[in-house]
Amino acid sequence: MRILIIGGGIAGSAAALALHQAGFEPAVHEAHPDSGEDLGAFLTLAGNGMRALGQLGAAELVAARGFPLTALRLIDAAGAELAASPLGDVEDPLTRYQCLRRADLAAAVQQEVRRRGIPLTHGSRLSSLTEESAGITASFTDGRTATADLLIGADGLNSRVRALISPAEPRYAGQKVFYGYTTEAAPPDHRATITMIRGSATAFGYTCSPTDETFWFARVTSPRATPGEIATTTPAAWRDHLVPLLRPDTTPAADIVAATGDQLMVTNAVDLPLGLRWHTPRAVLIGDAAHAASPATGQGASMALEDAVILAKALRDAPTTAEALADYDRLRRPRVENNIASSAALSAGRPPATPKTPPLTDEELMRQLSWTTPLPGSRPDQ
Ligand SMILES: Cc1cc2nc3c(=O)[nH]c(=O)nc-3n(C[C@H](O)[C@H](O)[C@H](O)COP(=O)(O)OP(=O)(O)OC[C@H]3O[C@@H](n4cnc5c(N)ncnc54)[C@H](O)[C@@H]3O)c2cc1C
Structure with missing residues (x-):
């Protein structure tokens, strides 16, 4: 299956690694004219994001660009310590929380995409899409076009792909x-x-x-x-x-x-409203393009990395693309929409709302992320 990925940021580059690992032929189109290693926000990449990277063989190179965070302290306005706790799995250097600039994280994953021989074109900005039963064609602002069986919109908060399949403005x-x-x-x-x-x-x-x-x-x-x-x-x-x-x-x-x-x-x-349509028969949204949350929970990049692994596993394991996209939506939506709601509550100073579905346990999340385990419900015998 030929797969076009629009956006070579965190979600798009990780999706390229995951899809290539699953045996597909991804090609990435990134609007930024260079590797984008400019100054930008830093982020904390949580243990779940590092675990997702680990499934793609990319945790080590990301850890090399960042520095580990192994503890969290909470203090009040008077400087008094309210709480102190270890952060995540502090023993394992490859699943520890990492702190790094967002552009450095994207650049590290992009570098691995290139190293594995996956085509990544910079300066390639999507302008429109034509979806037909035989394939999907992306048109770029420089006049070029590309056709594939499936297109992944990993083009971030102000996604052009989202505007074309499920328009919604950030709030x-x-x-x-x-x-x-x-x-x-x-x-x-x-x-x-x-x-x-x-x-x-x-x-x-x-x-x-x-x-x-x-x-x-x-x-x-x-x-x-x-x-x-x-x-x-x-x-x-x-x-x-x-x-x-x-x-x-x-x-x-x-x-x-x-x-x-x-x-x-x-x-x-x-953030983005809940309940957006994430896919058509030949296009699907991942990362911030699908479910951007306000930064308060510090989970956006980790959620984007989880998306990449789980979408690739769904396409690998399900009998048809339609079933794979349905599996991806079913498995990802409760978790990422819960993150949007929790982050919105933190930003507004409200207590977190009770999630509509119980959060995944660590074991369930690891089963979903583990490359060697089939996704729950993705095979007829499961
Ligand atoms: C201030 C701030 C702090 C944050 N802190 C954290 C944190 O601590 N921890 C955390 O996990 N997350 C944090 N986040 C969120 C995190 O940065 C995002 O969730 C993450 O970057 C999403 O990755 P993405 O690949 O989906 O989108 P992006 O990183 O935005 O990448 C999208 C890519 O698509 C490209 N693109 C856009 N339009 C087009 C087009 N038309 N054609 C081709 N390419 C296109 C862009 O150039 C970009 O490279 C923070 C965000 C902000 C704003």
Whole structure:
């Protein structure tokens, strides 16, 4: 089966590895003209995301780009420790939480895609789709076209594929997210630890890399930043806005932000509505294109990686593409929509809603992710 993947970010590149491993012929089209290793948000890749990468033989190369986080501390606005706990499976270097820049994660997986000989074209931006019973044709803004049996929309939050098969606009989740990097803040005394601060005006988090660079974020409940504000407000102006919100607290947050130079950015926390249609007979959405959540739970990239493994297993194991896409939807929707709802509740300061279906146990998730185990319900004898 020829498979076109639109978007060579985290979901698209991981899907390329998974589909190639399952014996298909994927080809990736990425709009960004180069490998996209620009400055951007950092993320914590949770143990479930690392496990998904492990099934694709890619956990090691991602771990090499990041640094491990083995503990979480929660402190209040007065600096008092409310909780401290280990993060995930701290013993195994390949399933530990990792902290890294989003672009570095995408670049690491893209590099592996190329190493395995999977075609990946940069500067290839999808503009439209034509779906027929014999195949699906993608047209790109530079006039080129490509035809395949199946097309995967892994083109992120503002997905063009979604706009063509299931239009839905991202919704503002009520918080602006500030994030930045500084080498000027005194390194925290807790190594490999992410410290979350329940501040009086912000939810703040920080950690320090092995090279003494502090990575931090702040979620601030406030009106949405307009595109004009995002384009024209300088890092110094955002810093001057944020520091006074942090200063009343007796925590390191205000000093960390005050010590940050130009590497300070802001974005709006947004998510997608639940219940979107994810597929047509020949096109399917994965990652943020299907189910972007606000960043509060820190699970978007891990969910995208899980999608890649489970979609490839579904296509490998089900008798027909239609059944595979139905299996993918059935297995993924409760988990990712629960993440959207939990993240929205955290962003709004509400208690998490009771999930409509019970969350997967670790054992059930591992059974779904494990490359050598068939997906539940994907074969007639299961
Ligand atoms: C501030 C912030 C903090 C976050 N923190 C975390 C965290 O701590 N942990 C976590 O797990 N997640 C986090 N996330 C979420 C995470 O970044 C996303 O869930 C993840 O990047 C989704 O991957 P993706 O591949 O689906 O989309 P993307 O990473 O957005 O990749 C989509 C790709 O598609 C390409 N593309 C777009 N349009 C086209 C087109 N028309 N044609 C071809 N290519 C196209 C883009 O160039 C891009 O490379 C955070 C997000 C933000 C904004």
